[in-house]
Amino acid sequence: MSQRVKISRERGSQIVRIPNELELPGDEVDISLVDGRLLLTPVDPKTVTTVRDLVAYLRTMEPVDLPHFEIDDPFPEPVGPLAFEADDGRR
Secondary structure: OOOOOOEEEEOOEEEEOOOHHHOOOOOOEEEEEEOOEEEEEEOOOOOOOOHHHHHHHHHHOOOOOOOOOOOOOOOOOOOOOOOOOOOOOOO
């Protein structure tokens, strides 16, 4: 289905009124130019496409309580300065 609609301007941006018959779900769309045509694709709010989307999504999540594991991996014992024996067969 297609319809012809008017384009208006507001503060430098073009505005297109989408008729009720062509209404898209949600409150956001991805807009892209494909072969000279504008393509509007509804965005699922759960879709993560940018770092900003990821941060926003992570902020909606509840904290996860994970068990803490003790790892027995102590630091190595310090060693003194290295000593080299003199080699009589100098090269």
